[in-house]
Amino acid sequence: MITLTPVAVEKVKSVLADQEEYTGLRIKVVSAGCSGYQYQMTLENVSGKDDEVLDMDGFKLFLDKQSTLYLNGTRIDYVDGDNGTGFKFENPNIKPTCGCGETFEV
Numbered sequence: 001m002i003t004l005t006p007v008a009v010e011k012v013k014s015v016l017a018d019q020e021e022y023t024g025l026r027i028k029v030v031s032a033g034c035s036g037y038q039y040q041m042t043l044e045n046v047s048g049k050d051d052e053v054l055d056m057d058g059f060k061l062f063l064d065k066q067s068t069l070y071l072n073g074t075r076i077d078y079v080d081g082d083n084g085t086g087f088k089f090e091n092p093n094i095k096p097t098c099g100c101g102e103t104f105e106v
Contacts, residue, residue, distance in 0.1 A: 002071050008078040009057050024060030029070040
């Protein structure tokens with residue numbers, strides 16, 4: 001299961017409020033970078049054939065079957081501070097990230 005903090009939920013809802021054609025958020029794990037994988041977040045309005053669709057307090061969270069394996073147990077927060085602004089993934093499935101901090105191994 002994947003969870004979003006209340007702050008992350010509110011941030012997604014505020015973004016979706018400005019984008020009427022979308023009903024939710026897709027979170028995906030994709031191949032990239034020096035360590036192998038990175039997170040990808042896109043706005044979405046329909047689910048794929050094999051997607052898991054979660055109701056997240058007013059919007060849908062779309063997860064493809066492969067990404068669900070990598071995201072199980074992940075907690076997503078939204079931070080806005082001196083060290084940066086954006087979504088922060090706390091994923092118990094990853095091995096240490098590379099030096100760039102953008103990619104990871106599973």
